[in-house]
Amino acid sequence: MFEKKKEKAQYLLLKGKYLWLLIKRFRVLLIALCVAGGLFGGIITYCIYTPEYTVTQAFTIELAEHPGANYATINDNQLSKTIPVLLSCDTFINHMEPYMKASGIKGSFRVTSLDSSNIFYLTATSDSNDSSMQIIDEIQKHYGDIADRVIGKSTMKFMAPPAYNSMPSNAPDYTISIGLSVLAVFLAFMAALILKARFTKTVTSAEEAEREINAPCLATIHQVYRKRRSIEGKKNKTKIPLTVNEGTGLEFRQEISTLSASLDKICRENGYKSILVTSTASGEGKSSVSLNLACDLADRGKRVIILDCDLRTPCIAENLGITDIQIPLSTAIRSGMQSYSFINQTDIDNLFFAGNIDGEPTSFENSADSNFKALVDGLKENFDYIIFDSPPSGFLGDALEIGEIADGFIYVIAHNSISKSCVLRSLSSFDGAKCKMLGFVINHM
Helix, strand or coil: CHHHHHHHHHHHHHHHHHHHHHHHHCHHHHHHHHHHHHHHHHHHHHHHCCCCEEEEEEEEEEECCCCCCCCCHHHHHHHHHHHHHHHHCHHHHHHHHHHHHHHCCCEEEEEEECCCCCCEEEEEEECCHHHHHHHHHHHHHHHHHHHHHHHCCEEEEECCCCEECCCCCCCCCHHHHHHHHHHHHHHHHHHHHHHHHHHCCECCCHHHHHHHHCCCEEEECCCCCCCCECCCCCECCCCCCCCCCCCCCHHHHHHHHHHHHHHHHHHHHHCCCEEEEEECCCCCCHHHHHHHHHHHHHHCCCCEEEEECCCCCCCHHHHCCCCCCCCCHHHHHHHCCCCCCCCEECCCCCEEEECCCCCCCCCHHHCCCHHHHHHHHHHHCCCCEEEEECCCCCCCCHHHHHHCCCCEEEEEEECCCCEHHHHHHHHHCCCCCCCEEEEEEEECC
């Protein structure tokens, strides 16, 4: 019983973490939809809003038996109670309805009295002051049709000019409508994410991934939570922690070392030199794995060059502290450069770099041709390992182009962050590629 509860708790924890990842991943879309929902709510409120103008008319009731406005107190008391009830009853309202429709007037009215007096206030509300005044005129005209049966022959007499309101008596409550619209969008979006988290099967363990992918797990790398330091000891503003930096945890170093040792063994046994590192989607830590793998191999005495093949959003140069390069990798490929002037020395012994600093609005597919193959073949003669850091393979075809040149590839999978179906679908695109899958890495455990 305890084991079952423990398994259920672990399952809920994993789903909760995946839900949080989905929220972070789609937060921009969530904000955009909430803003759009708020605007939609405001527009709907504006479209259905009908202004209401109120006109108030003071009047008295003059009975035929008692001309004038001076009555006995008892009559005033009776009138102050009777007239508001009379003019508000269903009988009078139903009686007035056909006249209102005939005049094309839409609105409402109410009657109040000054306590124990023959002074009353008729307040009419409609979409304009003129319409409100028409309601009052219609009530005065047809008042006697019903009142004469109850209090005898009487007349409704206006006492003074009506009181008009220049502004509508109602105002559209945009705050409530916008707030409710945003809340509805937020709840609907969260419900969709919860359903996605509930039914999406993610990669949660190396053993499970090995069964699904039918490939070995080369290493599991845990999430790093700390302030990172650059090689010079200054605060590093980049996102990638390096094993060569001071302050990098021992666990992280050991996990990267396990990866590089496993890869080195496989490559020596098969004579591989060029390794592609890719993943399904961005944010899985592909660049972190490729860069730290290159650093650790260089630390083992291997002569290594890392090629940043993500032409749209390059990041390797920044994380290596390289701020200026003479010849970008894309230029060297397009020009079919024979010399190695595009290669940059890094501050790390045995580690070299080639790539771009600024992104280009082009894909690697437009650059990866026979020139690139010749360039890589030349690099193999001068380096022990060539590490390709490519864009994600789940959405772009760049990795497949490089896969035709590389000897093998490593697949990075973020723990509990990507669905199994997406991973398998992305990996299936490599079925016809020349390079062999060497294994996968579970990242961000």
